[in-house]
Amino acid sequence: MVYTKRTVWPLIIGIIMVGYAYLVQSGQMAPVIKLLGTSRYAGEMLTLGYAFGGVAVAAGLWHLIAAPRAGHADYYFSSIAGVMFIMLVAFVVKWGLDPLMANWGRDAQPTLGFNFASVMNLNYVVMGILAGIIVVNVFKVPAWAENGVRLSRLGLKTGVILLGALYSFAELAQLGKLSVLLIGVFVLGSVWLVLIIGAQRNLPNSMTGVLSAGVGVCGVSAAVAAAPVVQAKSLEIAYTIGTILLFGVLCMFLFPIVGKSLGMGYIQFGAWAGTGILNSAQVAGAALAFQPGGIETLKVAEIFNITRVLFLPIIVVWLAIWYVRREQAAQRQVQKVDAMQVVISKFPIFVLGFILMFLLSSTGIFAPARHYQGAYFDNSDKMLKRVDKRSGKEINNYLKDSDLATLTKELEKVKREDQRSALQRLIDDKKVVSEADDDTLRGVVNAKILSKEGNAILTRAHRAVRHTAQKIAMFRDLIAWFFTFGLVGLGMQITMSSIRQAGGQPLVIGSIVGVLKAIGSLIVVMLLVTETI
Amino acid sequence: MEDKFDRGSALTIFPSDRHEDLMALVLAFVIAALVYFLV
Numbered sequence: 278m279v280y281t282k283r284t285v286w287p288l289i290i291g292i293i294m295v296g297y298a299y300l301v302q303s304g305q306m307a308p309v310i311k312l313l314g315t316s317r318y319a320g321e322m323l324t325l326g327y328a329f330g331g332v333a334v335a336a337g338l339w340h341l342i343a344a345p346r347a348g349h350a351d352y353y354f355s356s357i358a359g360v361m362f363i364m365l366v367a368f369v370v371k372w373g374l375d376p377l378m379a380n381w382g383r384d385a386q387p388t389l390g391f392n393f394a395s396v397m398n399l400n401y402v403v404m405g406i407l408a409g410i411i412v413v414n415v416f417k418v419p420a421w422a423e424n425g426v427r428l429s430r431l432g433l434k435t436g437v438i439l440l441g442a443l444y445s446f447a448e449l450a451q452l453g454k455l456s457v458l459l460i461g462v463f464v465l466g467s468v469w470l471v472l473i474i475g476a477q478r479n480l481p482n483s484m485t486g487v488l489s490a491g492v493g494v495c496g497v498s499a500a501v502a503a504a505p506v507v508q509a510k511s512l513e514i515a516y517t518i519g520t521i522l523l524f525g526v527l528c529m530f531l532f533p534i535v536g537k538s539l540g541m542g543y544i545q546f547g548a549w550a551g552t553g554i555l556n557s558a559q560v561a562g563a564a565l566a567f568q569p570g571g572i573e574t575l576k577v578a579e580i581f582n583i584t585r586v587l588f589l590p591i592i593v594v595w596l597a598i599w600y601v602r603r604e605q606a607a608q609r610q611v612q613k614v615d616a617m618q619v620v621i622s623k624f625p626i627f628v629l630g631f632i633l634m635f636l637l638s639s640t641g642i643f644a645p646a647r648h649y650q651g652a653y654f655d656n657s658d659k660m661l662k663r664v665d666k667r668s669g670k671e672i673n674n675y676l677k678d679s680d681l682a683t684l685t686k687e688l689e690k691v692k693r694e695d696q697r698s699a700l701q702r703l704i705d706d707k708k709v710v711s712e713a714d715d716d717t718l719r720g721v722v723n724a725k726i727l728s729k730e731g732n733a734i735l736t737r738a739h740r741a742v743r744h745t746a747q748k749i750a751m752f753r754d755l756i757a758w759f760f761t762f763g764l765v766g767l768g769m770q771i772t773m774s775s776i777r778q779a780g781g782q783p784l785v786i787g788s789i790v791g792v793l794k795a796i797g798s799l800i801v802v803m804l805l806v807t808e809t810i
Numbered sequence: 811m812e813d814k815f816d817r818g819s820a821l822t823i824f825p826s827d828r829h830e831d832l833m834a835l836v837l838a839f840v841i842a843a844l845v846y847f848l849v
Contacts, residue, residue: 278815278816278817352817352823353823356823423814423815424815424823427815427818427819427820427821427822427823428822428823430821430822430830431822431824431830431833431834431837434830434831434834435834435837435838435841437834438834438835438838438839439838439841439842442842498827501827622828623827625827625831626828626831626832626835627831627834627835630831630834630835630838630839633835634838634839634842637842642846643842643845643846747849748845748846748849751845751849752845755841755845770820770821
């Protein structure tokens with residue numbers, strides 16, 4: 278089979294991307310960018326437009342000129358066109374539809390009484406997935422792009438591994454404890470519940486087993502991993518996947534709307550989505566849909582999701598024992614399956630990649646290991662007194678004599694002993710001496726104890742010792758794009774025929790347990806999880 | 811979609827999930843190396 282189709286479309290996509298980047302660079306898109314309020318994306322419009330446009334032009338020429346025979350080159354090169362197709366949809370949605378919808382939502386607010394774009398959560402993540410669903414179900418994915426659309430899951434997995442670079446030990450330790458507790462209760466609870474209801478409704482043990490793994494752990498991959506130990510048939514796996522997909526897609530759109538209407542914070546929503554949504558990809562979709570402008574929610578949700586995946590070996594062994602006992606009780610012959618072998622062969626090793634990336638990042642190679650969300654404290658001499666790489670000018674961020682005189686004069690105004698001592702140390706050393714002092718002095722600024730000039734000096738001293746890690750900022754941008762690519766491509770794989778596979782008893786049981794899990798985890802998260810982590 | 815491809819599955823171009831995981835691992839670490847050296 279030859280996968281490279283003779284078509285001009287990849288070349289056209291490349292020309293559109295490069296042309297758009299050129300128009301942005303030459304300033305001709307400035308009125309449109311101003312109208313849509315997308316000037317913050319101008320940098321990535323240039324970089325990504327030229328980079329992906331160049332690759333698409335090369336792929337387009339390959340599709341037009343090359344006459345490949347079936348083989349590796351044909352198979353893998355032909356996937357590039359599909360990647361470019363997804364990226365074009367992602368660009369249109371992120372740089373065009375998203376800001377346009379936000380503008381329309383604001384404009385229509387006086388008439389409608391509410392901002393429909395905000396209430397319906399119509400941001401680039403939701404619209405990207407919807408665009409994918411519409412493309413595949415209404416127009417069909419073009420034949421030349423079909424091979425590349427199958428790379429979207431690779432994008433999501435790569436994004437998850439890269440995400441490991443963004444966590445600090447403190448964050449992971451606190452979130453980890455919480456996630457083990459919540460996931461432990463809800464994963465084991467929902468697997469147990471499916472097993473109970475399945476037995477009561479006389480579902481075949483193989484069907485109940487595979488459904489319990491899918492509903493309890495991490496969706497499709499868990500169902501596939503558990504299938505051999507419960508000797509599930511293809512049809513039973515298809516039923517489970519259909520149920521998970523139907524429920525997962527509904528959750529992906531509904532969770533962010535519910536989260537926003539309840540005023541949930543990033544950590545609360547991330548914990549809820551990571552616990553309550555059945556399938557891994559939809560967890561990422563809901564988290565990014567809830568907070569499209571940042572990845573704090575995604576970080577929390579993925580910790581919960583990864584904790585859930587780590588429960589997979591326990592569930593597989595549990596189901597293997599449960600299945601053998603049930604079948605033996607019914608006096609049926611059971612084919613022996615090595616559960617440990619299944620665990621080893623089916624365990625998703627990209628999760629280990631996430632842990633490896635976190636460990637690598639913890640050595641401090643991308644930012645000091647004590648960074649929090651990419652920001653870190655450093656008051657060393659080389660950070661305060663250095664030569665600016667761009668301008669070549671020397672930067673000296675130690676406090677000047679005039680600053681010290683102002684602060685000394687205002688020292689009397691500070692009554693609290695700890696604040697007074699911190700300010701005295703700042704005056705003595707001409708810089709903030711510790712992270713604790715930095716926090717204390719921020720308290721002085723917030724309380725507006727000093728004059729406007731005094732507060733400005735303290736803010737300057739604070740900025741001199743707080744730095745943003747450029748590498749972490751780059752990781753954030755890359756991760757957001759990997760997830761955007763993966764989710765638009767995922768939308769293109771949600772076909773009505775795959776959802777129609779759901780039905781009958783598995784759909785009823787899956788829905789009952791799925792709804793109980795979503796509501797139960799919402800209540801627990803609202804009661805237990807605060808935004809102080 | 812299954813019938814359209816004689817390699818991989820409807821969801822991935824790789825022969826198995828394990829292959830896809832390994833490729834994601836390689837890709838992520840190549841990107842991490844590029845970020846480390848270039849940014």
